[in-house]
Amino acid sequence: MTDFHGLVAAVTGGGSGIGAAVADLLAARGARVAVLDRDPGAGGAHLRLTADVTGPLEEAMDRVAATLGGLDVLVNCAAVSAVGAVEAADDAEWHHCLDVNVVGVARACRAALPHLRRSSSGAIVSITSIAATAGLVDRAVYSATKGAVHALSLAMAADLVGDGIRVCTVAPGTVDTPWVARLLAGAGDPAAEKRRLAARQPTGRLVTADEVAQAVAFLASPLSGATTGTALAVDGGMSGLRLVR
Numbered sequence: 001m002t003d004f005h006g007l008v009a010a011v012t013g014g015g016s017g018i019g020a021a022v023a024d025l026l027a028a029r030g031a032r033v034a035v036l037d038r039d040p041g042a043g044g045a046h047l048r049l050t051a052d053v054t055g056p057l058e059e060a061m062d063r064v065a066a067t068l069g070g071l072d073v074l075v076n077c078a079a080v081s082a083v084g085a086v087e088a089a090d091d092a093e094w095h096h097c098l099d100v101n102v103v104g105v106a107r108a109c110r111a112a113l114p115h116l117r118r119s120s121s122g123a124i125v126s127i128t129s130i131a132a133t134a135g136l137v138d139r140a141v142y143s144a145t146k147g148a149v150h151a152l153s154l155a156m157a158a159d160l161v162g163d164g165i166r167v168c169t170v171a172p173g174t175v176d177t178p179w180v181a182r183l184l185a186g187a188g189d190p191a192a193e194k195r196r197l198a199a200r201q202p203t204g205r206l207v208t209a210d211e212v213a214q215a216v217a218f219l220a221s222p223l224s225g226a227t228t229g230t231a232l233a234v235d236g237g238m239s240g241l242r243l244v245r
Contacts (some may be wrong), residue, residue: 003221005030007121008068010061012036012053012108013078014046017177018127021209022075022216029217031073034064036108053078053104057111064115071115073220076105076126076149081183082141089141101145102152109156113165121222122165126153127212130173130235146171150231157229166228168219173235174198176206201236202243 009026013019015037023046027033033046036057040048047067051060065071080100082093089097105126116122131139132146150169157167174180174197187193198205215234218224233239 002030003223004073004217007072007119007222008032008034008064008070009073009075009220010034010036010064010071010108010112011075011077012051012104013076015040015048017077017179018172018175018209018212019075019077021213022077025210025213025217026073026075026220029221032068034068036060036064037078053107054099055107057107061108061111061115070119071112072119072121072123074108074112074116074124075216075220076108076124078104078108079127079145081179082139082145083183084138084140086140088138094141097141097145098148101142102148105149105152113160116165117163120164121225122160122163123220124153124156124160124165124167125216125220126167126169127216128153128169128171128231130171130233130238132169132171132231134239153231154229161228166219166225168228169231170212170215170219171231171233171235171239172212173201173207173233173238175209175212177209180206201238202241203236205236207234207236 009031011019011023014023014035023033023035035046035048036051082097128150129146131143132150153167153169184190212234215232
């Protein structure tokens with residue numbers, strides 16, 4: 001498909017995992033892609049910019065637009081994880097996770113909006129999580145931040161529909177990424193913990209980064225011009241299926 005031909009996309013957190021899969025897929029479908037990350041990597045056809053969502057992003061977004069000829073699509077993938085119940089996190093962890101996962105999304109959107117408003121195909125897609133709408137054990141801080149991004153995206157969809165900018169989210173289940181691998185490495189039995197995470201999804205396996213990227217591309221594509229304010233679950237059926245008979 002070449003539905004992104006002529007469009008420019010910026011992907012925060014695009015240096016690895018889901019973000020890298022999104023960047024590669026959008027480029028394969030015709031987009032000129034900028035990867036914004038604290039470690040954006042090297043090589044390939046993407047414009048790679050060192051950027052941190054905990055600080056201002058206007059300079060980075062302006063450079064994307066100036067170098068690639070505008071900005072049509074913003075994909076917010078940059079995030080950090082947190083494990084534990086509510087009492088396990090001190091104020092510093094709360095502030096850090098909220099700063100990256102929630103305010104970081106707001107910063108990226110704020111910096112991108114002047115350029116997106118000039119596009120005839122403006123779209124924002126943010127990665128949330130099954131944790132945004134389902135209660136998961138030991139995910140209090142992370143769930144709170146992803147729930148906030150879900151709510152923020154609905155509010156932005158309402159605010160920006162008149163500007164022709166669509167805003168949606170993709171809510172993955174547990175995805176087989178380097179991020180999850182690092183979490184598993186801290187478990188007493190990483191292999192057993194990975195089997196447990198896979199088993200809680202009705203499909204019996206972890207989601208792949210490429211599957212999440214396909215959902216992002218669907219929502220960001222000009223072919224989905226009537227879709228906004230939508231949350232698309234890519235979670236192996238975890239949010240909707242109950243298989244106990």
